[in-house]
Each structure stands twice: as structure tokens, then as C-alpha cells.
Amino acid sequence: MNQLTRLDKLLFRLEAQYACLGWAFGEITGLPGIVFEMGLGHGRTYDHLRTHLPDRDIYVLDREIDCFDDCTPPDGRLILGDIDDTLTASAHRFPRQVILAHADMGTYDEERNIAMRAVLSRRLPAVLAPQAIVLSDMPLELAGTRPLPLPAGAREGRYFLYRNG
Numbered sequence: 313m314n315q316l317t318r319l320d321k322l323l324f325r326l327e328a329q330y331a332c333l334g335w336a337f338g339e340i341t342g343l344p345g346i347v348f349e350m351g352l353g354h355g356r357t358y359d360h361l362r363t364h365l366p367d368r369d370i371y372v373l374d375r376e377i378d379c380f381d382d383c384t385p386p387d388g389r390l391i392l393g394d395i396d397d398t399l400t401a402s403a404h405r406f407p408r409q410v411i412l413a414h415a416d417m418g419t420y421d422e423e424r425n426i427a428m429r430a431v432l433s434r435r436l437p438a439v440l441a442p443q444a445i446v447l448s449d450m451p452l453e454l455a456g457t458r459p460l461p462l463p464a465g466a467r468e469g470r471y472f473l474y475r476n477g
């Protein structure tokens with residue numbers, strides 16, 4: 313039985329997400345910069361980021377608030393709007409300041425994913441600090457970055473890592 317079920321795919325994605333986040337916390341230690349969480353959703357990965365990076369300024373980008381009450385970002389840390397617009401504005405507000413960018417924006421709709429990948433690929437590079445790490449649930453093409461192998465515990469193709477040059 314080689315075909316992956318939807319449960320397999322969900323499990324492997326979360327497993328990879330968890331491993332990549334844990335790896336990234338170590339990679340940015342000692343490097344200055346803010347954190348971008350793209351896709352608040354229910355707030356699960358935001359909760360993980362704020363717990364493991366208590367001294368970082370974490371900005372959360374989403375078009376809506378639909379998270380667990382206790383995962384609502386504090387005033388001033390939520391950037392509400394379509395990601396194309398908010399990342400465009402962020403290029404002026406936070407130029408080359410983001411040391412860790414996590415994009416969890418994929419859906420089950422492949423057409424929407426292609427459009428989202430294009431937006432993230434176009435808009436993210438302007439905010440990335442030198443040596444920034446990008447984690448994404450979808451492959452991106454980010455000018456100035458190079459792809460990195462996944463850490464132990466993450467299956468190939470389930471998450472995507474990049475380091476800014």
C-alpha cells in the first residue's frame with residue numbers, strides 16, 4: 313500500500329513543521345531580527361513560536377482572526393489584511409529586518425496555492441535580514457536565498473527551508 317492517505321499527509325506535514333520550527337530556533341540564536349508568522353489560523357504555530365522565542369518581536373500576518381482566544385496576538389503585533397498588501401507594506405516598515413519567516417498558508421486548493429506561492433516569492437525577499445531563515449509549507453522561489461535540507465524528523469517534500477544569502 314504505497315498511496316498516502318490524507319491522514320498520512322497531515323501527519324507528515326505537522327511532523328515536518330514541528331521539526332523545522334525546532335531546528336530554526338537554534339539557527340537564529342544570537343542573530344538580531346524580528347519574526348514573521350504568516351497564517352495565524354487557530355494560532356497553533358504562533359503559540360509555539362512565542363513560547364520558544366519569548367524575547368523576539370513576533371508579527372502575525374493574516375486576513376482574519378480565527379484563533380483560540382489565548383492565541384490572539386497582542387495589540388500592534390497583528391498585521392491584518394491580504395498577504396499581498398501586508399507584505400508590500402512590510403517592505404517599507406521592516407526592510408531586511410525579519411530573521412525568521414514562517415509561512416503556513418497552504419490550502420487543499422492547488423490553484424490558490426500556486427497564486428499564494430507567487431505572492432510570497434515576490435514579496436518576502438525585501439523583508440529578509442541577512443542569514444534569515446524561511447520555513448514554508450509550500451516551495452518558494454525567493455531571490456537571494458538558497459534552499460536547505462530538512463532536519464532530522466522531517467520527511468522530504470513536506471516542508472521547505474531557505475536561508476537568505
Ligand SMILES: C[S@@+](CC[C@H](N)C(=O)[O-])C[C@H]1O[C@@H](n2cnc3c(N)ncnc32)[C@H](O)[C@@H]1O
Pocket residue numbers: 350351352353354355356357358373374375376378393394395396416417418
Ligand atoms: C493553514 S492556516 C494557518 C494555520 C496556523 N499556522 C496554525 O498553526 O494554526 C492558513 C491561514 O492563512 C490565512 N490566509 C489564507 N490566504 C490568505 C491571504 N491571501 N492573506 C492573508 N491571510 C491568508 C487564512 O486566513 C488562515 O488563517
